[in-house]
């Protein structure tokens with residue numbers, strides 16, 4: 033019998049590895065997000081990836097695509113608990129805010145970042161594991177905070193140099209207004225029942241507003257002519273919406289009112305919004321959010337207003353690449369150290385640690401087979417690393433208690449320095465190279 037070939041293992045469909053070459057862009061984006069949230073006073077809240085399924089059922093609403101079809105839910109084999117991989121961040125943030133009584137001393141501005149999971153059909157811009165960055169402002173009722181979070185998003189797109197991003201907004205009013213609108217919707221859609229697909233027929237009975245969310249091309253004309261929620265808003269809701277629009281104008285942020293924008297989650301009221309682009313094909317929404325005043329109470333907390341948004345990191349990174357605003361990747365290190373094993377390796381090791389302690393990013397050559405290779409081969413690696421300088425410690429250098437510093441960019445010169453002076457010489461060299 034011949035030996036059986038061991039099969040390679042593959043990742044899960046729709047869940048991607050972020051390779052080192054792409055990770056650099058992620059780190060760049062994360063740094064900008066970090067600075068943005070600091071600039072606006074948003075504090076980080078980290079919640080677990082797994083929550084009790086009920087957090088999302090109650091939070092997002094049971095008659096939504098996410099809860100009905102897309103959640104990775106399972107029973108904990110050991111204790112029978114019903115658990116779910118989080119499909120979004122808001123319900124989990126609210127769960128944590130209530131559990132830890134974070135609103136006890138007043139409103140909170142929070143942010144988070146991490147993987148989310150939805151069992152959707154994978155395609156460009158749509159994954160089963162994707163990453164969101166989100167902000168949530170809890171305990172604030174006025175239109176000023178709606179606008180603050182929108183301004184924050186706009187600043188982010190500007191800083192990232194994103195092209196062709198449009199802000200669409202709508203108001204979902206309050207529950208009583210939606211109830212009147214719902215009755216009108218049911219009458220209207222009943223009259224067009226023949227055009228509705230199976231999902232929408234069902235939703236006509238459970239959650240007719242969701243029908244407006246349908247992307248089914250056959251239904252678009254009927255949806256287009258459906259009664260508009262905006263026409264059912266009362267004075268207070270209209271006032272809030274007008275104030276948001278006024279403040280956006282004052283900030284010079286153009287927006288398009290989209291009466292069909294209902295969002296795919298059931299916790300929203302009043303302002304809802306999305307940033308969309310035509311540059312990404314079918315998955316053109318890079319971020320979305322809105323006000324969700326009813327949610328905290330619905331999740332078992334003391335009623336408090338709130339609003340927020342979340343963006344899809346993968347989609348934003350793709351749009352950065354399309355917009356030509358992806359920065360050149362930085363080199364992985366400042367200095368690459370070459371040696372010939374034995375005592376030269378020991379000296380190189382000590383030198384590397386010394387440079388790192390001074391904040392100089394240093395890679396020490398490490399032979400794949402444990403045997404030091406020729407300097408020529410090592411120098412190729414040093415060049416490929418993007419380091420500004422190579423430090424060479426061979427047996428001859430070590431005998432003289434010296435190291436060679438070789439300029440890998442600029443003039444390409446090489447000079448010997450006493451080993452005890454290496455750090456000082458390296459700092460001087462890096463400073464003059466950056467001038």
Ligand code: HAM
Nearest residue numbers: 120122158159162317318319320321340341342343344
């Ligand atoms: P969402 O609209 O479901 O809202 O998701 C926000 C963003 O996550 C989307 O605009 C999109 O960029 C990205 N996204 C969603 N699904 C996928 C996917 N399958 N693959 C790649 N990217 C995806 C929420 O999740 C709300 N929690 C936002 C919010 C925060 N509302 C208030 N606060």
